[in-house]
Amino acid sequence: MGGTGQVRRYRAAVGSASSMSGAARQGSGVCRYHMRTGATSLSSSSMAEKKPAAKKRGRPAVHRTPRKEEILETAARLFADEGYNSVSLQDIADAVGLSKTALYHYFDRKETILGTIVVTTVKELSEFVERAVAAHQSPQDRLAAFLEAQAEFFEQHQASFQVLLTRFANLREPKMRDIAVEWRVNYENTIRNIVHEGVTAGVFNAGSPNAVVRMVISSVYWLARWYRPSGKQTSREIAREYAEIILHGIVK
Amino acid sequence: MGGTGQVRRYRAAVGSASSMSGAARQGSGVCRYHMRTGATSLSSSSMAEKKPAAKKRGRPAVHRTPRKEEILETAARLFADEGYNSVSLQDIADAVGLSKTALYHYFDRKETILGTIVVTTVKELSEFVERAVAAHQSPQDRLAAFLEAQAEFFEQHQASFQVLLTRFANLREPKMRDIAVEWRVNYENTIRNIVHEGVTAGVFNAGSPNAVVRMVISSVYWLARWYRPSGKQTSREIAREYAEIILHGIVK
Numbered sequence: 257m258g259g260t261g262q263v264r265r266y267r268a269a270v271g272s273a274s275s276m277s278g279a280a281r282q283g284s285g286v287c288r289y290h291m292r293t294g295a296t297s298l299s300s301s302s303m304a305e306k307k308p309a310a311k312k313r314g315r316p317a318v319h320r321t322p323r324k325e326e327i328l329e330t331a332a333r334l335f336a337d338e339g340y341n342s343v344s345l346q347d348i349a350d351a352v353g354l355s356k357t358a359l360y361h362y363f364d365r366k367e368t369i370l371g372t373i374v375v376t377t378v379k380e381l382s383e384f385v386e387r388a389v390a391a392h393q394s395p396q397d398r399l400a401a402f403l404e405a406q407a408e409f410f411e412q413h414q415a416s417f418q419v420l421l422t423r424f425a426n427l428r429e430p431k432m433r434d435i436a437v438e439w440r441v442n443y444e445n446t447i448r449n450i451v452h453e454g455v456t457a458g459v460f461n462a463g464s465p466n467a468v469v470r471m472v473i474s475s476v477y478w479l480a481r482w483y484r485p486s487g488k489q490t491s492r493e494i495a496r497e498y499a500e501i502i503l504h505g506i507v508k
Numbered sequence: 509m510g511g512t513g514q515v516r517r518y519r520a521a522v523g524s525a526s527s528m529s530g531a532a533r534q535g536s537g538v539c540r541y542h543m544r545t546g547a548t549s550l551s552s553s554s555m556a557e558k559k560p561a562a563k564k565r566g567r568p569a570v571h572r573t574p575r576k577e578e579i580l581e582t583a584a585r586l587f588a589d590e591g592y593n594s595v596s597l598q599d600i601a602d603a604v605g606l607s608k609t610a611l612y613h614y615f616d617r618k619e620t621i622l623g624t625i626v627v628t629t630v631k632e633l634s635e636f637v638e639r640a641v642a643a644h645q646s647p648q649d650r651l652a653a654f655l656e657a658q659a660e661f662f663e664q665h666q667a668s669f670q671v672l673l674t675r676f677a678n679l680r681e682p683k684m685r686d687i688a689v690e691w692r693v694n695y696e697n698t699i700r701n702i703v704h705e706g707v708t709a710g711v712f713n714a715g716s717p718n719a720v721v722r723m724v725i726s727s728v729y730w731l732a733r734w735y736r737p738s739g740k741q742t743s744r745e746i747a748r749e750y751a752e753i754i755l756h757g758i759v760k
Contacts, residue, residue, distance in 0.1 A: 341593055396759060451758075460758045467749035468758055474730030475723060482722070497719035505757030506703075506712045506720055507648060 324362050327352050328376070329415070331369045336418035340370060340426075371432035374424055377416040378436050382443035384409045389446060395454030399472070400499035402447050406476040407495035414480070421480050447472050471502060576614050579604050580628070581667070583621045588670035592622060592678075623684035626676055629668040630688050634695035636661045641698060647706030651724070652751035654699050658728040659747035666732070673732050699724050723754060 349359040388405030389398045427433040454460030601611040640657030679685040706712035
């Protein structure tokens with residue numbers, strides 16, 4: 257992903273003052289996009305529209321296109337393993353067991369597959385951490401919940417997370433890029449608001465809120481670079497250690 | 509750069525028990541390499557051999573090959589800006605103002621240029637942080653000095669640091685890769701030892717030393733992804749805030 261400077265500029269441009277107003281607009285933006293391209297979820301979590309509420313729960317059976325999901329999951333794995341530039345549409349077609357012509361029925365360009373992976377992943381990440389922090393009250397618990405949730409999300413979506421991390425800045429298609437940036441702003445605002453709430457409540461030091469936000473976000477992105485599932489700790493356990501350090505420091 | 513898991517495996521393989529013994533062997537390894545390929549510094553800091561001491565200080569005038577340095581600096585900037593795969597030897601020759609034939613006189617392959625940039629950068633980074641922490645006594649001050657030094661180094665070598673960050677794992681030439689990994693181990697051992705000393709001295713909590721090491725290292729690598737020189741803070745100022753958070757936490 258690009259950088260907070262870029263996000264800050266973007267936020268100024270779109271006038272996204274609060275996380276909630278941003279979320280509302282982003283939600284509709286993604287839904288518009290969803291309908292136009294038929295972008296689907298990379299995981300079992302729902303890419304269905306936020307409203308009406310009845311549709312939000314349960315499996316979005318009507319809109320599911322398993323073959324499209326399979327293409328996106330396979331492409332994410334290939335991009336993560338081989339590097340985006342080394343993978344051709346033919347490689348993706350071969351890996352899914354489709355002819356290239358049949359693949360064209362779903363996606364006509366590699367860039368569209370990449371964009372769909374990035375948009376879907378950053379949207380799901382943002383929604384996932386937002387749900388996780390909503391279950392907690394104190395700024396300390398909410399900060400720890402954010403860290404653990406982003407680690408958990410990474411663990412469940414390693415290939416698409418790698419693609420998000422390495423290719424976000426290269427997203428060329430303007431509409432997809434705009435939607436992805438909006439979801440990233442929403443995600444970053446979630447932790448930004450937690451830190452702000454903690455400072456306002458007199459629980460956190462007011463020293464350097466931006467540094468806290470960056471440390472929290474960078475910890476999971478960096479995790480994505482070195483974490484191996486075969487290690488002794490789960491991502492969530494590592495995130496819990498990070499939260500402890502950020503909250504209480506290491507000096508006795 | 510790859511990951512601590514990989515480094516741990518590597519450390520086991522080479523039996524690098526302490527930072528110092530590692531440094532001694534790595535030093536000679538890099539010097540051997542230096543003599544064979546004529547690898548030179550990417551910056552004004554010295555790539556001259558560590559011994560004799562008289563050579564270590566001052567400008568290494570005898571061994572300087574300005575044209576080669578210029579090629580490496582230009583290539584690092586091109587790799588960082590355009591992406592390694594998008595840059596050809598012809599592009600590098602054009603940017604330096606050499607014919608491709610003249611460039612071949614210095615480097616016959618793009619891979620060798622990349623390897624030289626990576627080896628030189630990780631070696632200089634390791635030496636730079638080692639010198640910085642040596643000036644301090646307490647584990648708290650040494651940890652802060654490490655964080656600030658790596659940020660300072662990044663600020664001074666942004667292009668080659670980006671190349672190090674994004675291409676370390678892709679280094680194919682085995683000897684260059686081995687030397688680069690040894691320097692990375694040396695670099696990581698410096699902060700690992702600081703944390704260990706702090707725990708032994710009863711100054712730091714013994715909870716999760718590996719998490720501390722990872723947070724310290726990840727903070728600068730992530731900095732390299734979002735930092736813009738035009739921002740309000742220098743890298744060193746940001747690193748000082750990180751050190752404060754890691755040492756003392758944010759909860760009042």
